[in-house]
Amino acid sequence: MADSRRASKRPRPAAKALDDSYADLLAFGKDREPYEPRRAQQKSAEAERRAAEARRRLGLSSAEDPGSAPTAAKRDRRDVSFRPGGEAPRASSAAAAASAAAASAAAPAAAPMPAQSSSSSSSSSSSSSSSAGGAGGSGGIAARPGMTLMDELRAHVAALGGQQTSREKRKALEADLLRQVMSMQQKALMSAKEHASGVAYTKPLLTDWRPTKALASLSKTEADVLRAQHKVEVEGENIPVPCPRFADMRLPPAVMDMLKAKGILRPTPIQVQGLPVALSGRDLIGVAFTGSGKTLVFTLPLMILALQEELRMPLAGGEGPFGILLAPARDLASQTHSICEEIAGAMASAGLPRLRCMLSIGGMSVRDQIEPLSRSGVHVVVATPGRLLDHLQKGRMNLSLCRYVCLDEGDRMLDAARGFEEELKQIFSFFDHQRQTLIFSATMPRKVREFAMGALVEPVTVNSGRAGAASMDVIQEVEHVRDEAKMIYLLECLQKTAPPVMIFSKRSREVDDITQYLLLKGVEATSVHGGKDQADRNLALQQFRDGSKDVLVATDVAAKGLDFPSVQHVINFDMPESVENYVHRIGRTGRGGKTGVATTFINKGVPESVLLDLKHLLRAAKQRIPPALLALDDPHDAQEKDEDGNLAECVYCQGFGHSILSCEKLQRDMKVFDSKFRDGLRDD
Numbered sequence: 001m002a003d004s005r006r007a008s009k010r011p012r013p014a015a016k017a018l019d020d021s022y023a024d025l026l027a028f029g030k031d032r033e034p035y036e037p038r039r040a041q042q043k044s045a046e047a048e049r050r051a052a053e054a055r056r057r058l059g060l061s062s063a064e065d066p067g068s069a070p071t072a073a074k075r076d077r078r079d080v081s082f083r084p085g086g087e088a089p090r091a092s093s094a095a096a097a098a099s100a101a102a103a104s105a106a107a108p109a110a111a112p113m114p115a116q117s118s119s120s121s122s123s124s125s126s127s128s129s130s131s132a133g134g135a136g137g138s139g140g141i142a143a144r145p146g147m148t149l150m151d152e153l154r155a156h157v158a159a160l161g162g163q164q165t166s167r168e169k170r171k172a173l174e175a176d177l178l179r180q181v182m183s184m185q186q187k188a189l190m191s192a193k194e195h196a197s198g199v200a201y202t203k204p205l206l207t208d209w210r211p212t213k214a215l216a217s218l219s220k221t222e223a224d225v226l227r228a229q230h231k232v233e234v235e236g237e238n239i240p241v242p243c244p245r246f247a248d249m250r251l252p253p254a255v256m257d258m259l260k261a262k263g264i265l266r267p268t269p270i271q272v273q274g275l276p277v278a279l280s281g282r283d284l285i286g287v288a289f290t291g292s293g294k295t296l297v298f299t300l301p302l303m304i305l306a307l308q309e310e311l312r313m314p315l316a317g318g319e320g321p322f323g324i325l326l327a328p329a330r331d332l333a334s335q336t337h338s339i340c341e342e343i344a345g346a347m348a349s350a351g352l353p354r355l356r357c358m359l360s361i362g363g364m365s366v367r368d369q370i371e372p373l374s375r376s377g378v379h380v381v382v383a384t385p386g387r388l389l390d391h392l393q394k395g396r397m398n399l400s401l402c403r404y405v406c407l408d409e410g411d412r413m414l415d416a417a418r419g420f421e422e423e424l425k426q427i428f429s430f431f432d433h434q435r436q437t438l439i440f441s442a443t444m445p446r447k448v449r450e451f452a453m454g455a456l457v458e459p460v461t462v463n464s465g466r467a468g469a470a471s472m473d474v475i476q477e478v479e480h481v482r483d484e485a486k487m488i489y490l491l492e493c494l495q496k497t498a499p500p501v502m503i504f505s506k507r508s509r510e511v512d513d514i515t516q517y518l519l520l521k522g523v524e525a526t527s528v529h530g531g532k533d534q535a536d537r538n539l540a541l542q543q544f545r546d547g548s549k550d551v552l553v554a555t556d557v558a559a560k561g562l563d564f565p566s567v568q569h570v571i572n573f574d575m576p577e578s579v580e581n582y583v584h585r586i587g588r589t590g591r592g593g594k595t596g597v598a599t600t601f602i603n604k605g606v607p608e609s610v611l612l613d614l615k616h617l618l619r620a621a622k623q624r625i626p627p628a629l630l631a632l633d634d635p636h637d638a639q640e641k642d643e644d645g646n647l648a649e650c651v652y653c654q655g656f657g658h659s660i661l662s663c664e665k666l667q668r669d670m671k672v673f674d675s676k677f678r679d680g681l682r683d684d
């Protein structure tokens with residue numbers, strides 16, 4: 001069925017524009033239903049009740065239902081987006097979620113926390129909340145005058161330490177703590193309008209994609225055997241069958257040729273299962289180790305969807321996009337944009353329409369970015385959240401045709417303290433219809449995944465390898481080096497492998513110092529960090545990519561997602577604040593099936609909890625543990641085992657050496673929450 005909204009604006013193109021050889025491809029789009037929200041079907045009685053309650057709390061009459069009229073919708077976008085779920089205005093709702101970190105011991109009978117989400121929520125998330133309630137600690141606390149939220153958290157945990165010692169109660173408290181912090185993330189994935197009006201999408205936006213006949217007829221058991229062979233684990237209902245060959249996925253011949261030309265002959269495990277899920281229109285959370293090919297899992301389905309739409313009816317000026325791909329950093333967005341362009345180029349050179357992909361990031365001219373959209377429309381937008389939101393708010397772009405959203409490095413995007421939850425919340429408010437949502441990362445604690453799933457529609461999770469584990473293709477070496485000896489030792493360390501080599505440091509100034517030092521010593525080095533302007537960053541990345549520079553020195557802006565060919569060695573000049581960042585940093589080597597080396601300098605300046613996490617990570621990856629780490633007194637070795645005797649991971653940050661109750665990341669994040677609520681939310 002054609003998209004009636006678009007069809008009513010312009011006549012459909014003549015059939016002659018379509019190439020017979022792509023009949024197969026077109027076939028799986030032709031009967032797709034339009035993707036306007038089908039409110040009548042989607043609103044359950046429960047949703048109606050919630051909508052009325054939200055309207056009452058927001059002081060809206062029923063005529064002002066945010067979804068009922070365009071004018072009301074506009075006002076709602078401004079007014080309601082900050083008040084999801086009809087809760088208190090944003091500062092206090094955010095404060096409630098953050099202060100959460102501490103289920104109230106002082107007031108166990110306090111009012112229950114707000115409902116998690118009006119969309120379908122995962123059973124596990126609801127079960128954790130109910131068990132938390134059972135622990136008698138779901139009231140949530142806010143910072144009292146003169147006390148920071150962190151103080152409250154500490155006091156609360158200390159109090160509980162004395163009172164509740166049983167494993168069950170502690171687990172319940174952990175679940176509650178996490179539930180409350182994470183409740184912000186779910187809201188970030190929903191339109192505030194939907195949240196306020198209780199719209200709950202219950203059915204995925206299925207496409208007509210099918211695998212080849214032989215695979216389509218596989219039984220569930222046979223599909224499970226295939227999954228086990230490819231070491232992928234799945235969760236969810238009615239999961240599409242895995243496809244062990246690209247040929248099974250019925251990709252357009254132009255795409256098959258492109259993959260072959262790039263030496264991509266067999267799908268990686270995340271692609272074996274992730275591509276069928278994404279191609280069939282299902283919401284997806286994909287977790288797989290660094291360098292395992294996640295990017296193709298979210299770019300290919302969108303490009304194919306955009307191609308089908310373009311073949312059905314070419315875009316005109318001002319129209320589009322059909323999908324947005326969001327990344328937490330500009331350089332990563334640029335890289336993803338290049339991959340989309342490459343796919344678009346391959347399609348065009350095979351005689352298919354040229355798809356237009358727009359890059360929308362800060363540090364570049366707004367006019368240059370937006371010009372292709374106004375001139376001829378764009379099919380795909382790859383963006384960082386801040387700049388995309390700016391385009392939407394200023395009316396330069398709209399999401400009326402957009403039905404596909406992907407968050408790359410999803411846990412970073414959704415990070416309750418340092419992520420983009422506020423921007424995402426506002427971006428999602430520009431949707432007035434359902435979309436397919438995909439979230440990818442190499443690191444995503446199980447509980448965080450469960451909470452994010454609560455905002456998706458019948459999601460499928462696909463795991464390849466333990467989330468947060470380092471790539472097994474990286475040999476990890478950890479060395480004790482005093483601060484004053486680091487620079488000199490760095491030169492020696494560079495001799496371990498041939499170039500290219502990446503060096504990471506937390507601080508921009510140190511990145512500059514290291515680069516200067518290496519240049520003085522005759523090493524072809526360049527650098528990237530947040531303090532450099534975008535043109536310099538692009539140049540440095542280009543020089544490292546094309547081999548004209550041997551060494552790239554960088555802060556963590558280059559730690560996530562960037563893919564350079566054949567990096568041999570990653571040197572951590574300092575240990576990052578969390579093992580999660582460590583996993584991303586060392587994941588710049590050992591990619592696409594190649595092996596690499598990572599060397600990390602540690603010394604007494606690194607917090608013990610981080611060293612303990614590192615020790616456990618090395619152990620899990622069967623790497624050598626240096627004496628400095630072996631010597632650490634490790635109380636968790638004995639205590640923090642799960643039911644199966646495995647070491648339990650922190651549900652908040654995925655570290656192995658501690659629980660959420662003593663999680664340094666949560667403690668740091670609580671400080672950020674504190675400043676957010678005191679200073680107002682950031683506005684960049």
Ligand SMILES: Nc1ncnc2c1ncn2[C@@H]1O[C@H](COP(=O)(O)OP(=O)(O)OP(=O)(O)O)[C@@H](O)[C@H]1O
Nearest residue numbers: 264266267268290291292293294295442561563592
């Ligand atoms: N099936 C495949 N066979 C061989 N190489 C592949 C395959 N799929 C992707 N690659 C290559 O592997 C490299 C890493 O892929 P990609 O950047 O998508 O990894 P990733 O999982 O997104 O990593 P990160 O978690 O660091 O973002 C790329 O150079 C890509 O071209």
